[in-house]
Amino acid sequence: MASRFREVLNVEVIQGFTHFLRNDLYETLARVDWLSFTRIRAAELTHVLTSGMEMVGFGLQQLLMLVSTLVIAGVNIAVAFTLSPAMTALALGTGALLLLILRPLNRQALHTGEKLHQARKEMFAVIADHLGGMKVAKSYGLEKRYADYFRHATGRLVDQLLDFSRTNAATRMFYEIGAAVVLSLLFLCAVQVFHLPAAYLLLLAFLFARLLPKLSQAQQCYQRICNILPSYGAVLAMQARLVQGQEPRQAPAGEPLRLDLGIELRRVSFRYDKTRQHDAVHQLDLVIPARQLTAITGPSGAGKSTLADLLMGLLVPDAGQMLVDGVPLAGPRLHDWRRAVGYVPQEAFLFHDTVRANLQWAHAGAGEEEMWRVLEMAAATEFVSRLPQGLDTVVGDRGVRLSGGERQRLALARALLRRPALLLLDEATSNLDLENERRIQEAVQRLQQNLTVLIIAHRLSTVRIAERIVVLDQGRVAAEGTWEQLANQPGLFRSLLQAREGMS
Numbered sequence: 001m002a003s004r005f006r007e008v009l010n011v012e013v014i015q016g017f018t019h020f021l022r023n024d025l026y027e028t029l030a031r032v033d034w035l036s037f038t039r040i041r042a043a044e045l046t047h048v049l050t051s052g053m054e055m056v057g058f059g060l061q062q063l064l065m066l067v068s069t070l071v072i073a074g075v076n077i078a079v080a081f082t083l084s085p086a087m088t089a090l091a092l093g094t095g096a097l098l099l100l101i102l103r104p105l106n107r108q109a110l111h112t113g114e115k116l117h118q119a120r121k122e123m124f125a126v127i128a129d130h131l132g133g134m135k136v137a138k139s140y141g142l143e144k145r146y147a148d149y150f151r152h153a154t155g156r157l158v159d160q161l162l163d164f165s166r167t168n169a170a171t172r173m174f175y176e177i178g179a180a181v182v183l184s185l186l187f188l189c190a191v192q193v194f195h196l197p198a199a200y201l202l203l204l205a206f207l208f209a210r211l212l213p214k215l216s217q218a219q220q221c222y223q224r225i226c227n228i229l230p231s232y233g234a235v236l237a238m239q240a241r242l243v244q245g246q247e248p249r250q251a252p253a254g255e256p257l258r259l260d261l262g263i264e265l266r267r268v269s270f271r272y273d274k275t276r277q278h279d280a281v282h283q284l285d286l287v288i289p290a291r292q293l294t295a296i297t298g299p300s301g302a303g304k305s306t307l308a309d310l311l312m313g314l315l316v317p318d319a320g321q322m323l324v325d326g327v328p329l330a331g332p333r334l335h336d337w338r339r340a341v342g343y344v345p346q347e348a349f350l351f352h353d354t355v356r357a358n359l360q361w362a363h364a365g366a367g368e369e370e371m372w373r374v375l376e377m378a379a380a381t382e383f384v385s386r387l388p389q390g391l392d393t394v395v396g397d398r399g400v401r402l403s404g405g406e407r408q409r410l411a412l413a414r415a416l417l418r419r420p421a422l423l424l425l426d427e428a429t430s431n432l433d434l435e436n437e438r439r440i441q442e443a444v445q446r447l448q449q450n451l452t453v454l455i456i457a458h459r460l461s462t463v464r465i466a467e468r469i470v471v472l473d474q475g476r477v478a479a480e481g482t483w484e485q486l487a488n489q490p491g492l493f494r495s496l497l498q499a500r501e502g503m504s
């Protein structure tokens with residue numbers, strides 16, 4: 001009865017603790033800033049949140065067992081002590097000596113624990129890479145290589161597990177042999193030196209016989225805890241990394257910001273790697289007027305996406321200021337601003353869910369009519385109504401059941417459903433054919449009377465519709481103006497234009 005109660009209590013404590021730790025970690029993850037997040041491998045996070053947590057739970061179970069075993073052992077020792085203090089002291093002394101001798105094995109357990117953790121981490125990494133790059137892996141004919149990687153990683157895992165159980169078994173064996181020897185010597189002592197009466201001897205024998213397995217068990221628990229410590233360490237390290245990258249706690253959400261005048265960047269600089277010399281965006285001055293279509297173009301690596309992330313408030317400038325309608329973007333305003341931006345990246349992300357759910361993700365209360373309205377704006381009505389179950393068709397993991405253009409148009413519709421103040425398209429149409437791009441362009445042009453639109457694209461045909469084009473190069477504004485102005489002045493834009501004409 002008591003042991004059943006203890007078991008249930010144990011499970012409650014362990015599950016309660018891991019549940020708390022896991023959710024705490026996840027909440028920290030949700031509030032981590034974008035830059036810190038980009039530096040964390042997703043596989044590592046999954047590893048820590050799943051198998052890492054299980055290990056921690058197991059470790060805690062061992063810890064509880066260790067404590068309860070030690071308590072029981074303590075009672076035994078106390079009784080033995082009242083019978084014969086000298087004998088008990090001798091037994092404890094030799095027991096401690098035995099543990100000291102076995103210490104290297106515990107250290108070895110810690111060491112295998114570290115390797116075990118690495119092997120598990122690697123297994124997760126291989127899975128994540130393979131799943132993420134399945135198509136490329138298949139097209140490169142790398143199936144076998146991934147299977148080999150995986151076998152290698154799991155093989156190492158098995159090696160480490162075996163290694164640990166070997167250490168564990170060896171420890172137990174040494175301990176038991178040692179204990180038997182010590183015990184015999186003790187009893188010899190008891191009879192020859194202390195001349196204890198037979199009844200005492202019997203009682204002591206009984207107590208020691210109960211005590212020894214407990215101590216052995218305690219030692220085993222301790223060793224398992226040593227083995228798990230590296231996993232726990234990894235959880236703590238991940239926690240610390242996430243905490244370091246925390247955004248300030250969000251104030252209760254206000255209304256999404258409006259954009260009536262424009263966005264202004266004043267000498268904004270940003271560098272990803274603070275130890276390097278090179279700014280991704282360097283002392284940038286830029287004004288994006290409200291209710292206009294502005295485009296940003298420039299060669300690859302010019303800092304266009306970095307600028308987009310800055311404009312969205314995902315990255316925070318290292319120097320300089322960003323103002324929305326003349327007010328600096330900081331504190332709670334940053335979050336209200338983010339909710340005012342509709343963002344469509346190059347590879348739009350869709351959930352494994354229905355079209356409806358994917359749209360409602362941006363705006364939970366959106367009705368059917370509104371959804372069709374934004375689908376219409378995004379030139380997506382036609383293909384959505386052709387889907388087998390219309391709005392209720394499941395789009396598949398990351399939208400694999402749709403074409404690239406369809407995915408992008410759905411993502412655009414989703415961004416519009418938020419009624420954003422700023423629509424930000426970062427190479428959103430780069431993967432589309434010209435026909436699809438034109439349809440989105442027309443949709444965007446229609447929107448632009450009451451919406452500020454920023455299009456980022458290296459393809460010049462994409463930026464042609466913009467009222468103002470900004471050419472970015474090496475994190476600086478190289479030129480800005482209308483298409484005609486830029487085409488008629490020498491510079492980067494004209495050479496980009498000529499390069500394109502040379503191609504066609």
Ligand SMILES: Nc1ncnc2c1ncn2[C@@H]1O[C@H](COP(=O)(O)OP(=O)(O)OP(=O)(O)O)[C@@H](O)[C@H]1O
Pocket residue numbers: 038272273280298299300301302303304305306307458
């Ligand atoms: N997460 C990151 N960590 C470190 N450096 C980065 C990161 N993202 C971008 N960079 C660097 O910052 C610079 C600007 O990159 P950015 O992605 O803004 O270019 P881009 O103009 O969008 O290029 P593309 O047209 O190829 O998309 C590049 O030199 C790039 O190597």
Ligand SMILES: [Mg+2]
Pocket residue numbers: 304305306427
């Ligand atoms: Mg980019």
